[in-house]
Amino acid sequence: MILFIEPISKNIDVYVPAYPLPLMEIASFVKSNIPEVEIGIISIPVDYGLPLTQEGKEQIYRELLNDISEIRPKGIGISCTAIAQAEETLHLCELIKEYDPTIFIFLGGYFPTIYYEEIFSRTSAIDLIVVGEGEIPALKIIELLERGEDPINKRIPNLAWKKDGHIHLTKKGMRFDLKKKALLNLELLKYQKEYDILPYAFSRGCHYHCNFCMEEFIRPVRKEVPFEIVRKDLINLSHRSNTHTLMISDALFKSFDLFPFLRSLGMKVNFETRCDVFDPSIIPQIADVCGMMALGFESASYNTLRRMNKVRDRSHYQKYISNTIAIFEEAVRNEIPIMVFMIAGYPGDTEKDLEESLIFTKELAKNNGPGGYVFKIGECRVYPKTKLYDISLSLPDVVFDDDGVFGQNIVRQPSKDLNFETLLSYMEKIFNLSNYTFKLQANILNIIPFFRLPAHALSDDIIPDTCFRNNDRGIFNVKTESLLAFRELVPRLTEKYKKWMSSQRSTRNLQI
Secondary structure (H helix, E strand, C coil), rough: EEEEECCCEEEEEHCEECCCHHHHHHHHHHHCCCCCEEEEEEEEHHHHCCCCCCHHHHHHHHHHHHHHHHHHHHCCEECCHHHHHHHHHHHHHHHHHHCCCCEEEEEEEEEHHHHHHHHHCCCCCCCEECCCCCCHHHHHHHHHCCCCCCHHHHHHCCEEEECEEEEEECCCCCHHHHHHHHCCCCCCCCCEEEEEEEECCEECCCCCCCCCCCHHHCCCCCCECCCCHHHHHHHHHHHHHHCCEEEEECCCCHHHHHHHHHHHHHCEEEEEEEECCCHHHHHHHHCCCCEEEEEEECCCCCCHHHHCCCCHHHHHHHHHHHHHHHHHHHHHHCCCCEEEEEECCCCCHHHHHHHHHHHHHHHCCCCCCCEEEEEEEECCCCCCHHHHHHHHHHHCCCCCCCCCCCCCEEEEEEEECCCCHHHHHHHHHHHHCCCCCCCCCCCCHHHHHCCCCCCCHHHCCCCCCEEECCCCCEECCCCCCHHHHHHHHHHHHHHHHHHHHCCCCHHEECCC
């Protein structure tokens, strides 16, 4: 038996009640190539709940370890796609290894790919790390485990491990051929009917190389999944799940020609796109299918966008801005809820840069309609081994919390005369320009049920006991029925915690 586990993420703001797509893709690929191997996928949030207290977390892990003792897996693969999962991932690995040292633990995802050295320096509980795409390495690892052989093998590409105080790396392998992608196998999940959202990736990779993005560490070139695989996958998923809400998790989604097919499946589609890539003339054609769209806008300042490597020159910038306006106006006209992603206090920013974003946002906010819009703006964070880290160190007046790969790393002073208090003030002004219509809120709650709520709001007395797994209300149940009851209360919670909704991201972290 092989287990794949999705760990807890501390940041509830980004929690989506969707099945763990990276693990689904890898586990389904392994199962299709070795049908005889027993494979199971555990999503800790769905299978056990979200811990709101230390006692709740301890209960979740006790139950998980008890299940592991009954399942007796030969190996456990854990996905760590976000920094918000990192510390809990390492804690989970250490608990499992302490409980049963014979279980082979391998780790993959964005965080381990970039920070395998830091992980090995912090813990000895991880036997192997997959660096990059996981399908082929995971298949080889599990083949060896099933034969009773050591998976630490120099012939398998994209692996890292530590032995005798030294880190060893195998050669970098070829990009995974998406023509060989397996159909997603929902039977590998314990609660396959308890996920409200269908995530799907029509492509992998992005060639734009923005300085704040980590996509190029794994997939620096965009490749599309063949249509026939997409067609079979989505037909199967639409028939076998209880939801028809599709969330596209592409770095760069372009497959709008598939919307007639998605319409035929009765799906509502939610996607993110770049302001300079998406053609606004498409919007009227997809309005009835589109549940919500998100724009990776980041800033209205030319200087900031250049530092981000989002625009090449003034001509590109003009297109970037004019196309953003056209997309926004067309979305409002067609009553499509829209979310605009922005970063405040990018290294090198001055108050003038923030003023430009505020003025631009005010112009966008003159458009009103039932679709609604939200300006999702957050402070900038700088992590080691990234382009942004090097840029920040090269600018003499930038001050950020240089507290390592497991820290917050918030930019406190983007430039000499721009302090953090001023930054927070602009964030609040921009966020408060959002137009929270009924349609917008319903769509956000469907996809991101805890959007912008501080973590302590989940313990509010107005939330019924049915939303919790235990009597002391220390574990929040994120299965469908519980979230259905919770969503009805969100307007009251939003009003009660309104002042927190434009606060720093740390307020939305589980205090565990």
